[in-house]
Amino acid sequence: MKRLFLSCSLMVCLAHVVHAIPTLNGPTGLINMPTAQGVQFKEYNVGIHYLGADSSSSQDWKYSLNLGTFKNWEIGIVGGKTPTEGVYVNAKYYLMSDQDRYPLSLAAGVENLFSKEKTNVYMVISKIFPNGLSAHGGFRALFTKSEVTPLIMAGASYSVTNALEVLGDLQGERNQFVFNTGIRFYVNPEFSVHAYLLDLGHSQATQSSSYALGTSFTRFF
DSSP states (O other), X not given: OHHHHHHHHHHHHHHTOOOOOBOTTSSBBSSSOBOSOOOOXXXXXXXXXXXXXXXXXXXXXXXXXXXXXXTTEEEEEEEESOOTTOOEEEEXXXXXXXXXXXXXXXXXXXXXXXXXXXXXXXXXXXEEOGGGEEEEEEEEEEEOSSOEEEEEEEEEEEEXXXXXEEEEEEEEEXXXXXXXXXXXXXXXXXXXXXXXXXXXXXOOTTOOOOEEEEEEEEEEO
């Protein structure tokens, strides 16, 4: 009976593990949307993604690294074929996270720091629900040379099994939203592979990539 109880407890814990996976833009989160969840103190993750489309000229690749540094801080970098300005710096600060079994978390951050046209700040809220479901929402302000563009973000993920996760996110304003979806397969708690479909509605004429394939590794020092 004791072994059965321990096995059931372990299965429950595994069903609600929060995986800290880098987004295509760098910070931990969904596909393009950062969430209010991420790496812990002295934890790090590394991600590599290949972004492809029908045209060979649209092929791209990115790498990212995030580290849980000071209390409540995640600091990271993103680089690759793009961004063309060099390596960008990302930072996320966890404003709140309750101690419930299914916590509600709040975070604020900045992406692409030091970029001339792609720097943005964001605030996100995340909630974990029973049965492997998590939901996320927030907003982003994109700073360019001439204006500030506000964007709404939303997303969700669902753990079908301990090894398979389905997820999606969207971002945009008014009637123009970019929707992405995909899956993640966890070979083990530290290593995962990803497959995403990007901008399913082709809402952005400048969106050159239509899919992304990648992998990530997460571990404590």
